[in-house]
Amino acid sequence: MVAAVVAALALVLSACNGGGPSATAADSVAGLPVTHFKSGLKPNAPTPDLNVHNVSGDESDQVATATIADVESYWSGRMPTDFGMDFEPVTKLLSYDSNGPNQTNGCGDTEGDINAFYCSRDDSVSWDRGVLLPNMLQQFGQLSVVMVLAHEFGHAVQYRLKDKAGIDKSTPTIVKEQQADCFAGGYFRWVVEGKSTYFNVSTSDGLNAALSSLFLVRDSAGTSATDTQAHGTAFDRIFAFQLGFETGPKQCAALDLDSIKPRLVEQPFRPGTDKKQQGDIAIDETAISALQSSLNDAFKGANVAEPQIIADGGACPGGGPSTPPASYCPSSNTVTIDLDALAELGKPVDQDAEFSGDNTGGHGDFASFAEIASRYALGVQKGVGASIDTPGAGLRTACLVGAWAAVAALPGQKLRLSAGDLDEAISDLLRPDGLVAADVNGNRTASGFNRVEAMRTGYLQGSPICSRQYN
Ligand SMILES: [Zn+2]
CATH class of the missing domain: 1.10.390 (Neutral Protease; domain 2)
Structure with missing residues (x-):
């Protein structure tokens, strides 16, 4: 993991929209057409x-x-x-x-x-x-x-x-x-x-359902x-x-x-972490402020104006993008969030209830953080002149969220990734309305296979590959 993390720290992001073969382009799934039936x-x-x-x-x-x-x-x-x-x-x-x-x-x-x-x-x-x-x-x-x-x-x-x-x-x-x-x-x-x-x-809903079932049978966090x-x-x-x-x-x-x-990312909870909390923290103003500095740090290599996260409802004013509970507003370079909705989404996962089908738990703190991080990453992409409203932009966004998660996995971070966090992001990627792989308007590629792969690519290989692979 060390090599991947070093690459992630050297965050270099370019607006490169050049071609190049890609097995994970938004219009194919591992070289096969995106199908709907x-x-x-x-x-x-x-x-x-x-x-x-x-x-x-x-x-x-x-x-x-x-x-x-x-x-x-x-x-x-x-x-x-x-x-x-x-x-x-x-x-x-x-x-x-x-x-x-x-x-x-x-x-x-x-x-x-x-x-x-x-x-x-x-x-x-x-x-x-x-x-x-x-x-x-x-x-x-x-x-x-x-x-x-x-x-x-x-x-x-x-x-x-x-x-x-x-x-x-x-x-x-x-x-x-x-x-x-x-x-x-x-x-x-x-x-x-x-x-x-x-x-x-099908390579859309069919494979998505298959991946969701693997998600269901995952090990418990920790x-x-x-x-x-x-x-x-x-x-x-x-x-x-x-x-x-x-x-x-x-x-x-x-x-x-x-x-x-x-x-392998499977790891026990760090000593001192309450297993009942599954490493989750409450999504409140303190957590958002830690997230803001974590994102600023992770993306400082991109040399762009830092998008500011503001808890003012989750929809951009003046008819801008509206993808609640978090939206990126290009005109003000802000990420607007609905703190209450994100707190609800970020409640700890109840894995037993999830399995029995009457899930009243949340998706875990990292699902909320990843949604906000994805909107922030759109701001970074806009800053470097990349597209933010294409299928490629959605996958590039998921890739950048993965790259940020790798940085957040390092010791000494204010907002540090804990056991089970990556699965919380995967849960968001497989949800029908999750934002992590969505473009600025909330549009996502139909393939959950591609969405999950994009985040993992960023996590394991760092941000430079995100703009090369997803354009
Ligand atoms: Zn087995």
Whole structure:
């Protein structure tokens, strides 16, 4: 991380609008066109010829079974070409109701187990059609179930690849999880490319739903990446998924602790931080003043007049841009904010409630800070003569917010990034009305994949790349 942070500190921003190939231009998603259509199970999808124990006729089982058939088809193509091995289907498939009568697999009794998992002892994939899958269907749609089972199947693939994926008994959980997310990304690309018998996935809402489901299953803030149960933050998990989507299973199998450690952001709370507060602070005038100096410091290398953050309602006077709860007003070079609305948005995340679907928590302090920072970054861009009302401007803004977050992660900052903060920004990026990747008028590229990638690019590589890559 040190190199990235040094680059971020040397904030150089240019108004360069020159061309140059970019895999993340606003008009494509990892080289594929931005598409808009209904995603999910194809209306004419065949019934899979699979033997699933205890299966029901409900939607959860339909989607789960179709996913297994589909990933098996994907892997029966990839195993020989990428790894020189024949593909072997899993030995057992089990649908169970975690509230219902006992069902067992090689890993034991499934009663009360709200889960979906691969069990290597009997080479089985099992899912809870009683609670987990219906919950996911309701909140994030069919693709979230596809994501979870494609990930679990990734563990079955790992078990088959063994040393070809560098997997043995001592492999840390986080490595296995990163590989499984990456494998799921490879599979999703194949679906997006139209090769699936069962599913349609658009690169806009379809992939957004898939990424949102990875967000849902992230680890709690404050987990250490070396925890034996660590699966990764949303930031880490989406990185792995996107890597697989962009490069394919061979790169996924090459992931090991050395290669992932430098970019993992999962960390425990610093000593003295109250875990209940999740590292969040109240969004009030003191916090805003700390944010103002943090942003001034981070962007001083751009040599532009500093936008001033003013708590006067969140909409620019005189018919200027209105993107409440925070707007950048070009005529006065100010960021106007609605402090009450941002305080509400910035309340701590209630991850349990979020999972059960009756979320009354906020999105965390960093979601609010990132929204304000994004409006400030528009002022900096205007200062250097860059466009602020184009799709590229929205992604460049997210990239600059990432670059600022990297600076805010350094020790000794007045407003210092804490565990879970980057996930709060990702939550904002995946929200339908979040501002972090929006241009001055609040318009955003339809691809959450691009929005998240833009912020991460700035975070890991610093601000110079933002104007080069997003124009
Ligand atoms: Zn896993």
